[in-house]
Amino acid sequence: GQQVMQIPQYQHVQEGEDFTTYCNSSTTLSNIQWYKQRPGGHPVFLIQLVKSGEVKKQKRLTFQFGEAKKNSSLHITATQTTDVGTYFCAGPEKNFNKFYFGSGTKLNVKP
Amino acid sequence: GAGVSQSPSNKVTEKGKDVELRCDPISGHTALYWYRQSLGQGLEFLIYFQGNSAPDKSGLPSDRFSAERTGGSVSTLTIQRTQQEDSAVYLCASSLSLMGGQGTDTQYFGPGTRLTVL
Numbered sequence: 001g002q003q004v005m006q007i008p009q010y011q012h013v014q015e016g017e018d019f020t021t022y023c024n025s026s027t028t029l030s031n032i033q034w035y036k037q038r039p040g041g042h043p044v045f046l047i048q049l050v051k052s053g054e055v056k057k058q059k060r061l062t063f064q065f066g067e068a069k070k071n072s073s074l075h076i077t078a079t080q081t082t083d084v085g086t087y088f089c090a091g092p093e094k095n096f097n098k099f100y101f102g103s104g105t106k107l108n109v110k111p
Numbered sequence: 112g113a114g115v116s117q118s119p120s121n122k123v124t125e126k127g128k129d130v131e132l133r134c135d136p137i138s139g140h141t142a143l144y145w146y147r148q149s150l151g152q153g154l155e156f157l158i159y160f161q162g163n164s165a166p167d168k169s170g171l172p173s174d175r176f177s178a179e180r181t182g183g184s185v186s187t188l189t190i191q192r193t194q195q196e197d198s199a200v201y202l203c204a205s206s207l208s209l210m211g212g213q214g215t216d217t218q219y220f221g222p223g224t225r226l227t228v229l
Contacts, residue, residue: 033217042202042220043154088153097167099144101154 003027006089006102014110019079021105023072023089029100030092032065032072037104038085046074046087079109113137115221117203123227124193132188132224136205143186144218145178146202154202160186193228200225 004025013019023032031050035043047056049065049072056063062075072089089102116135124130136143145157158166160180171178175193180186190197204218 031216035218042223043204043218044220045217048217090154098170099156099159101146101156103153 003093004089004091004100004102006087006105008105009103010106010108012108012110013079015081016078019076019083019107021074021087021089021107023074023102025070025091025100027093028069030069032069032089032091034063034072034074035088035090035101036085037088041085043088043101076107079107081109081111083107084109115203115205115219117201117221117224119224120222121225121227123229125229126195127192129189129191130193130226132190132201132203132226134186134188134203134205134221136184136186136203137219140205140207140219141183142206142208142216143180144204144206145186145188146204147172147199148202148223149199157188190226193226195228198226198228 006021006023011019031048033048034046036046037043047063049056049063052069053067054065060077064073074087076083084107086104086106088104092099115137118133122130141162144159146154147157148154156170158170158178160166163183175191178188200223202223203221206216206218208216
């Protein structure tokens with residue numbers, strides 16, 4: 001079954017509103033990566049977090065990695081229509097035998 | 112080429128036939144990954160290769176699936192006796208090194224092969 005879950009599955013926001021997606025893994029991850037997939041496209045790497053409790057920012061995007069390295073979040077401030085897409089968290093299990101992608105959160109931004 | 116390439120881009124086959132999907136990773140990338148994505152769903156990890164090391168095959172959905180990587184570069188994913196539930200987009204990705212490295216494990220994805228089993 002699915003090892004990494006994300007909530008919410010879908011999010012519809014008005015342009016300018018904030019957005020957050022949460023990622024929860026049933027196992028400890030060595031690191032967490034976030035990808036964005038535009039409709040009809042393939043996943044594109046956004047960022048990687050490695051340390052427990054790490055926080056990184058990319059302009060309007062803020063990424064956090066939980067203390068137990070089992071959860072993560074992505075927060076977008078003041079969404080824009082260009083933010084539309086599905087956001088996936090992903091990471092290798094501790095012994096690197098498998099790589100898990102989260103179930104994804106599909107973001108729709110209304111202009 | 113500059114990116115990961117996959118072929119064919121689309122494949123329609125009849126149930127019971129075998130198919131072979133190809134992935135050309137970015138030159139110099141030692142790690143190669145295969146995923147499957149059903150319509151509107153997340154990515155399902157299938158298998159990864161690190162150089163010429165033997166891969167862990169436990170992520171493959173069934174024994175009808177096999178993957179090879181010859182010479183540490185090009186990889187093929189073979190599905191024997193295809194079933195309708197095999198229909199999906201098969202994505203390949205490559206990274207500079209084994210996942211878990213210091214920023215060198217960013218995965219670059221190919222455009223995928225859309226497989227339709229009738």
